[in-house]
Amino acid sequence: MCFSPQASFIAGAALLPAGIYCTQAAIRKDPRYVPLALVPIAFGIQQICEGFVWLGLNNDNAALVQQSSVIFLFFAIPFWPCWIPLSLAIAESRARQQTVLTMLTVVGLAWLWLYLPLAADPAKWLTTEIVQHSIRYDVGELPAFAMAPRFVWRAAYLAIICVPLVIGRLDPGANRGSNPITGLLVAGLFGVAYFLYWHAFLSVWCFFAAILSLLLCRAFYRLPVRNAGPSNSAPFPVAKAN
Numbered sequence: 001m002c003f004s005p006q007a008s009f010i011a012g013a014a015l016l017p018a019g020i021y022c023t024q025a026a027i028r029k030d031p032r033y034v035p036l037a038l039v040p041i042a043f044g045i046q047q048i049c050e051g052f053v054w055l056g057l058n059n060d061n062a063a064l065v066q067q068s069s070v071i072f073l074f075f076a077i078p079f080w081p082c083w084i085p086l087s088l089a090i091a092e093s094r095a096r097q098q099t100v101l102t103m104l105t106v107v108g109l110a111w112l113w114l115y116l117p118l119a120a121d122p123a124k125w126l127t128t129e130i131v132q133h134s135i136r137y138d139v140g141e142l143p144a145f146a147m148a149p150r151f152v153w154r155a156a157y158l159a160i161i162c163v164p165l166v167i168g169r170l171d172p173g174a175n176r177g178s179n180p181i182t183g184l185l186v187a188g189l190f191g192v193a194y195f196l197y198w199h200a201f202l203s204v205w206c207f208f209a210a211i212l213s214l215l216l217c218r219a220f221y222r223l224p225v226r227n228a229g230p231s232n233s234a235p236f237p238v239a240k241a242n
Helices: 005-029 031-037 039-058 062-091 095-108 110-120 150-167 181-196 198-203 205-222
Strands: 127-131 134-138
Touching: 005 031, 005 039, 005 205, 031 039, 031 062, 031 205, 039 062, 039 127, 039 134, 039 205, 062 095, 062 110, 062 127, 062 134, 062 150, 095 110, 095 150, 150 181, 181 205
Parallel strands: none
Antiparallel strands: 127 134
């Protein structure tokens, strides 16, 4: 959804230091949150890859378009449906929510099956083009679409990204209960971007990454040191020892 190579590169360059800050804070305060802290770095790499897709399209460099598209789509298709629920599951201290997040991580592996034919033979399955100032990645009739139509995959994709954000500890002010306000906000914004930019569904991440990464920076700034004991202002609850 970034509308030029400059915008994609700037977005990627801004997300990388945000991810480094979050990762350093997680290592120092509570290593359980390192996978979640890596989210802005992964988003940054993804956006930089799309910057190269833009460069290839603008300069009629088919090889650069194909190679960069395949890397970008690795993040967009199989990576996030696994990584978002997994990172929240590792950080989760509530048994029921952790079980649900773990199950969603396993379900997210289905998108690896969707992606593998595309990665193995992009010339057959992938067409990348500019549509309405956004990049459209047309993946053709992948084998997985014979098992379920595209709209089922898209609806399930939206759910598997949004549900973990709602039930996980994304809200930096949550110290008891689920308090899903921040997760609902992010999930809602992602849903709006999905429906407004349906023609470039796999390229909505620039918008989504910026919102989520800003919230994560705030969360890790407020994250207490794990050994410091419970705090009323703890952004993520720590399980009490029995």
